[in-house]
Structures are given as structure tokens and as C-alpha cells.
Amino acid sequence: MVERYIDAARSNADGSHEAAFFLADHYAVYDYDRGRVNDGVHAVAGLGFGQPFSPVGPDQGLDAALKGRGDHARTGFQFRGAQYARVDLTTGIGDKGVGRLAAWALPVVNGAGLDAAFNGRAPTREGKAYFFQGARYCRYDWARERPDPGYPRPIASLPGMAPPFAAGVDAAADGEGPYARTGFLFKGGHYLRVSWDPPGGGGPCVDGTPRGIQDDWPGLVELLTAGKAKAQALVWIADAMRHLAVPFDPLFATALATHFHVAPTAGAHEKATTIRLVQAQFTRVLTALGESSIRFRFRTAGESMELDHNAEAPAAYFWDTRINFTPRFVALGPAKRASAVLLETVRAVDPASAPASANVPDWYVTDAEAGRLGVPRRRPDPRWTMRYDEMSTAAALHNPSAYAAFARHLSLGGESRAST
Known part of the structure; x- marks a missing residue:
């Protein structure tokens, strides 16, 4: 199954030349003038919407989003299921109330939400919006606040449409600034340009073939996947904190022994001390993750090496109070991304965890442990003086990988290293 990198997108306030791109319960802001994502990953809940538009979790997100036009030019619309919510793009404050998608009179399939939406531009399509659902799209007139006659139509009917996109799209975005006469459609890791005023005249058409989002939208996929990974890490931490609060079940005892090397036969004082220290560390991590709007940053491979003095660009790394993400981060896969976010945040909040040598990977185990887990054996590596399963409790308490x-x-609910 192709991974989705963008759930929805909409432009920000007039003149900003920026757009908010959403994935799961977070969003990032792309600056069209700079041709780059802005630093920071923001929680959708921070916009102040009521339920169900303040989703929480890596599997929760918007269906579509759209900036209003005409009398609604100050409003951003967010769609989820059969409802929509509004945000004032000037103040950035969301409306806690919700409206019904039916109010738009769109010819959508009953019970299903939208997939994407964007606005038309140029003389012939100004004041129009396009809503996508499945393999169809509908054109909407902002002045009349009604769909235009003759719709829906097949996405495939748009001139130049590429076959993968004709079956449906993940998201759509208005171009802004230097791209004001362009719309964008997204599906998986690729995008298409829609030219509203093509050279030589004629109606709107697809301009070119699908291209990689990572190739042309610097940092956008990296920070969006970092936000989704943060959401997954928060789920893991919440579950861990519940077990830490009532540490009596066999699963907890096994996890404590495996990752912090406190044997089930250890004394009550040793267990209580370790539990208290682990809880405190997770509390600091939660605070730092809540600051992703100022802590999360995109770095190109060149920036990582030149500005942050890395010999090569890691997928994710802590440096200068920031948690940085490079293009390599996306290739990790969802579970490894969440682990990377969690362990780099441990490094951010615990100075003793910051040195590279302190982070002994959970896969760097003795041959006997590798056989038990069903993972590859690892040759001795000079970066670490001990294997993960040979660490003392004192060392493990400052090992970022141990927390992840x-x-x-x-x-x-069990050991997962063989699957990651």
C-alpha cells in the first residue's frame, strides 16, 4: 500500500504566500516565496477547533481543507466526514462549532467525506473551487455558493491527467506567490501541477507528469512525517506511563528487565527508584514534544553537514536545542520514525544522553540475544563499549534507545525488535 504523506492542504491569509499542509493530527507551513517548509510542526488541536476537528493520534486526520474566496476570503475550511469547521486566517483562531458538509450541496456520496479541494485561478476559473471525491470532481461557485451545473465529472477528463491520479487524489493545494496560477494535486509521494492559464490559451490542464514531492517541496514530507511520528511516539509514551503508574503486571516486569535491566527479583527500593527516574524522563520528553512548533526543524543533507558539523546527514538528530530531520528520515518507515523522534527527544532533555556513545541501539545485542530475538548478529562496533543487553541500569537510564x-x-504488548 502506498504511504500517504499529505491528508489536506489550504492557503493561509492573503498575502502570506504560505499554505498549511496536514498529516494526521499535525501540520506544517510551506512558504512558496522561499520554496521551503518553515521550521516547526504544529498540533491541529492548537487551532482551537471543537470535536471532531481536533484529532489526536497518528491515525486521525482531516479529509480536505480549503481557503475561502470572495466573502469568505478570511476563512479556512477544514473537512472531516460529513462535517466542516472554520478558522479565521487572520487571527489563526478556529471556530469551536461545526457545520454540515450538506450545506455545500456538493454531489458527494452519502456518508463519505471529501478527498481534496483547491481553488481555480486565472480569468476563466477565478472564483471557482474544485472538490474531489473518489474518481470524480465537482466545480463550486463561491459567488453563488452553489456547485456549477454539469458536475460531477471524472478526474480523468481533465486534460493531461495522469492515470494514477485519475482514480483519486490524497490532497490538493492552491499555488501562491510565484505559483499563483498553478494548482497542485498530491497522491502518495508524488504530485501534479495544474495550469490554470496554460501557454497558448485554452482551459486548465495538467502541466507535465507526476514528480516526487520530496524532490520539489523541500522539507514538507520530512516535517509532516515527523509530526505523524511524534503522534505515534506520544501513544507509546502514554501507554508506558500507564504501566509505570501501576507496575505490577508481567509485561511491565519483562520490559523493565529487558530495557533498564532491573531483574524481577530486584528489591522494592531498586525498582521504585528506577521507575521514578524513568517517569521523570518521560515527563521531560512529553514537555519537549509539546514544543515541536519551535523544536522541529528541516535540514538538507548539505545543511546538516555544513551547519551542524555532521560527517554525514543522519535521518534525525538533536543539535542546538532542535530536533532536526533530513531527507533520509522519510525512508525509515513509520515505526522507526517514531522511535527516532522519541530517542532524539530524550537526547534533547537529558545532557547525559546527548553523546552519540550513550545511545546504544536496541539491535546492538550479544549473539545469544540476537538468536533469541531472531535479529541479525552484529560485529563489535567501536562506537559502543557495551551491548544493549549488557548495560547496567545506570547506563540504560541515559540510553535514548532504551526509552523508545x-x-x-x-x-x-510485547517484544518488537524482530519486526523493526
Whole structure:
């Protein structure tokens, strides 16, 4: 199954030349003038919407979003299921009330939500919006606040449409600033340009073939997937904190022994001390993750090496109070991304965890442990003086990988290293 990198997108206030792109319960802001994502990953809940437009979790997100036109030019619309919510784009404050999608009179399939929406431009399509659902689209007139006659039509009927997009799209966005006469359609890791005023005249048409989002939208996929990974890490931490509050079940005892090396036969004082220290560390991590709007940052490979002095660009790394994400981050896959976010945040809040040598990966185990887990054996590596399963409790308490593996172990209900 092709991974979705964008759930929805809409432009921000007039003149900003920026757009908010949403994935799961977070969003990032892209600056069309700079041709780059802005630093920071923001929680949708921070916009102040009521339910169900303040989703929480890696599997919760918007269906579509759209900036209003005409009398609604100050309003951003967010769609989820059969409802929509509004945000004032000037103040950035969301409306806690919700409206019904039926109020738009769109010819959508009953019970299903939208997939995407964007606005037309140029002389012939100004004041129009396009709503996508499945393999069809509908044109909407902002002045009349009604759909135009003769719709819906097949997406495939748009001149130049590429076959993968004709079956449906994930998201759509208005171009802004230097791209004001362009619309964008997104599906998986690719996008298409729609020219509203093509050279030589004629109606709107697809301009070119699908291209990779990562190739042409610097940092957008990286920060969106970082936000989704943060959401997954928060789920793991919440599950771990529940177990830490009532640490009596066998699963907890096994996880504590595996990742922090406190044997089930250890004394009550040793267990209580370790539990208290782990809880405190997770509390600091939660605070830092709540600051992703100022802590999360995109770095190109060149920036990572030149500005942050890395010999090569890691997928994710802590540096200068920031948690940085490079193009390599996307290739990790969802579970490894969440682990990376969690362990790099541990490094951000615990100075003793910051040195690279302190982070002993959970896969760097003895041959005997590798055989038990069903993971590849690893040759001795000079970066680490001990294997993960040989660490003392004192060392493990400052090992970022231990916190990620411990939380994942408890959340998933068992050992997961063989699958990651």
C-alpha cells in the first residue's frame, strides 16, 4: 500500500504566500516565496477547533481543507466526514462549532467525506473551487455558493491527467506567490501541477507528469512525517506511563528487565527508584514534544553537514536545542520514525544522553540475544563499549534507545525488535 504523506492542504491569509499542509493530527507551513517548509510542526488541536476537528493520534486526520474566496476570503475550511469547521486566517483562531458538509450541496456520496479541494485561478476559473471525491470532481461557485451545473465529472477528463491520479487524489493545494496560477494535486509521494492559464490559451490542464514531492517541496514530507511520528511516539509514551503508574503486571516486569535491566527479583527500593527516574524522563520528553512548533526543524543533507558539523546527514538528530530531520528520515518507515523522534527527544532533555556513545541501539545485542530475538548478529562496533543487553541500569537510564524500545514494548504488548 502506498504511504500517504499529505491528508489536506489550504492557503493561509492573503498575502502570506504560505499554505498549511496536514498529516494526521499535525501540520506544517510551506512558504512558496522561499520554496521551503518553515521550521516547526504544529498540533491541529492548537487551532482551537471543537470535536471532531481536533484529532489526536497518528491515525486521525482531516479529509480536505480549503481557503475561502470572495466573502469568505478570511476563512479556512477544514473537512472531516460529513462535517466542516472554520478558522479565521487572520487571527489563526478556529471556530469551536461545526457545520454540515450538506450545506455545500456538493454531489458527494452519502456518508463519505471529501478527498481534496483547491481553488481555480486565472480569468476563466477565478472564483471557482474544485472538490474531489473518489474518481470524480465537482466545480463550486463561491459567488453563488452553489456547485456549477454539469458536475460531477471524472478526474480523468481533465486534460493531461495522469492515470494514477485519475482514480483519486490524497490532497490538493492552491499555488501562491510565484505559483499563483498553478494548482497542485498530491497522491502518495508524488504530485501534479495544474495550469490554470496554460501557454497558448485554452482551459486548465495538467502541466507535465507526476514528480516526487520530496524532490520539489523541500522539507514538507520530512516535517509532516515527523509530526505523524511524534503522534505515534506520544501513544507509546502514554501507554508506558500507564504501566509505570501501576507496575505490577508481567509485561511491565519483562520490559523493565529487558530495557533498564532491573531483574524481577530486584528489591522494592531498586525498582521504585528506577521507575521514578524513568517517569521523570518521560515527563521531560512529553514537555519537549509539546514544543515541536519551535523544536522541529528541516535540514538538507548539505545543511546538516555544513551547519551542524555532521560527517554525514543522519535521518534525525538533536543539535542546538532542535530536533532536526533530513531527507533520509522519510525512508525509515513509520515505526522507526517514531522511535527516532522519541530517542532524539530524550537526547534533547537529558545532557547525559546527548553523546552519540550513550545511545546504544536496541539491535546492538550479544549473539545469544540476537538468536533469541531472531535479529541479525552484529560485529563489535567501536562506537559502543557495551551491548544493549549488557548495560547496567545506570547506563540504560541515559540510553535514548532504551526509552523508545521500552515504550514501544509496553504499547505493543510485547517484544518488537524482530519486526523493526
